[in-house]
Amino acid sequence: MDTRDEVEKRPINGNASPKEEIVQLTTREMTKDEHHLATLGYKQVFIRSFGMFENWAATFTTMNFVSGLPVLFGFAMYTGGPQAAFSNWTMVGGLSTIVSLAMAEIAAALPTAGGIYYWAYVLGGQEYAQGNTNFFVSMLEILYPNAAVLKEGWFAWCISALTIILAAIPNCVSQWTIRHMLRGTVYTTVVLMAFYFIWFPIAASRREGFQPASIMTTFYNGINTAVDSEGNTIVQASDSYCWVVGVLFGAWEFYGYDASVHLAEETLSASTVVANGMWTGSISTWLLSVLTLIMVLFCMQDFMGIVNGTYPNNWAEYLVQLVGRRGAAAILAFTWIDGLLCTGVIFLSAQRITYAVARDGILPFSKTFSKVTPKHHLPVNAALLMVVLTIAICAAVIGSTVAFSAITAAATIGTNLSYLIPIVARQTVGRKHFKPAKWNLGAWSIPVSIIASLYIAFLFVVLMLPQLYPVNAQTLNYAPIVIGGITAIALGGWFFPFSLGARYWFEGPKRTITEVELVGVQVKGCE
Template sequence: MAEKNKDQTFSKTQPVKDVAEGKVLTQDEYRLAQLGYKQEFFRHLGLFESWAATFASMNFVSGIFVLFGWIMYSGGIPKSAFANWTMVSGLSSIVLLVMAEIAAALPTAGGIYFWSYRSGGPKWGPFLSWMTAWWNWAGWICIVPGVQQGSTNFLLSALEIKYPNAEILEKGWVFYGYDISAHLAEETNDASIVVARGMWMSTFSAWIGSVPTLILILFCMQDFDKIISAKYSNNWAEYLVQLIGPNGAVAILSLLWVDSTCATASCFYQLSESPSPISRDGVLPFSKYFRRLNGRKISVNSAFLVYVLSIAITCARHRFRSSVLRYHCDVSSYTP
């Protein structure tokens, strides 16, 4: 990384002239140059897009129900489940505020990968950033198959309700995804301000919106024992059957499948460019190929890599006999 040792002062309102190359840099481009990188991605995102990217990835609307069965299995009676969610989301929000502050100071794509480099300094920075890149990359490539598996379980549960005797594929709450805006920093205008705002606005709006939703769900529970002993791919189906009947349950599960599938698409869009930032520093094999952008400044090669690996992980996961083990491997991988 050809990062400069000392940041130069610059105006927040005026463009900067690069005399050596004979061109004018925007403030975002100049700040990125100070951090050792050249502007390559197309900057077009604003505050709403930054907020929406993180909010859609966190997706509490269907995300709460993806792990509903697991929470019930692990002693999630209404009071303890509610305490778990509010505590985890509250502590995660504290972490988020710290990360937002760092993202404002270091608005580069790749997020914590570059932050680790700066934290380690000249001696340990290269090693820490390399280790963080691989650790984070392992989580990134599990996000799409993990989220889609949760989405698929909604659809399978709906089919199991309608066709209870048919042969159908086998089947702690976490607060994650609040750093997505940081990964899009080099595509965001006024990134030093907008990225941090997008991170904390999306996280707090998801937290605030999820609490009344959770209260409504947990304290309307009917037969707890029957819910945890149900054989559906997602035990949330049994909850719905008890509350609104089989047809209503199928309708809600279908809507949740659509919502969760859209969240998967959102995750794929945001993570399709994740190999490119770490490839420009030679972290991945064939980095020269994966860092390449097309004429529209889109990292198509990176997107294909994420797509292929997502399919490979999904197929490999089905070799496990236990569907619970398969899904928990995914969840634990992308929520390190």
């Protein structure tokens, strides 16, 4: 078995002629990981040094409940209150774990950086800165409540842009910095959980005390915002409808399971480790987050005060009530750091998928964005592209709740639909030629896929629903419009005439290593 250092130091010769490379490949050994990747059509380019911890951490920290739960806490309180929040979070977390299992089986068989994009082709035959910015701005408003600059959209955009740039830096340096970014994010998660499970109950006991058990059955419908002439709320959305909308509390948190697979080409024993990283990252997020939510609800001081909070994020109001202004500022500052690191992990996935798509010649200037640095073999150009695009999107949504809601809802819809396609294809059109890996679900594969597919289909409908009533220009859910626009652009790009449309030139993933080059290669196991 190769040691990690030996794997990292193995030379990658990109300058040899095809004939010379054939000789090299037929006279040298390949690890099982390299050979498996080669059979999928790709030559080993990245350095393989990540293990189970880093792969698990990729999914665990991408989901990042210690920051994600606070971002959505205010939303959960007015879309059903504690009762719906706990029920929906628990249900969605469990169903999401089932989705991760269905995806893990595919990842074990097809462990490439392209992930879902590659799976969809083979089987078919063909998330932060805004929320993180709210934490940072909320902290500043608590400390400096009269600073007018904090109300300006450009200031929030600058904070977002700074966060994005800082998050991208570790992904452009070396695998050492990436490994420590992943570990650092886990460490900040542990610290924040210590705040929730130690500081919060101590603070609650010194203030108004804990909520009674009845808090878990407290329901609140806050999505009706219209009032009559006497100041009474006009009920347009029923409690049942409010409960359904409250599903989004968990839906916006429990996705990103594919983060592990985007590190597949850098992971040792990828087929097994990636699959385990996906489902263990999901189930650990689910179980730990349920316990955290229970603690948060019982330590809550003033429910209506939180619902009507004046800070950019209702979580800031929760903290001020519980630990005071300075304590709230300290926790929000640390949450921002955690969010910064988690944004870096998300960039890690985005960088790898961008590289994988460019490697297959799909993007404009694909040769540029598929290049890796000569020393550390990192796709830095792909990272720079992601930085520019993300900052541009932030410029469009900062200061506009409507735009931000539309973008986030559309992104969630698109992400979940991207999960649905390979899961369905694996059990239908791709069933005959899909070869399960050593790690597989066996007889559970079909029922798990059915449950996962039904859940994603249900989620698709919920994500399209209005989240506030009455529906007007400010409360309309623009996600269907955004999804429709993106779909129209995609179809236009596919069917564009004059031989410019993708249907004329896209032939699927491009092999970077041929079957001829694999003849005579000796495979040395690393599993």
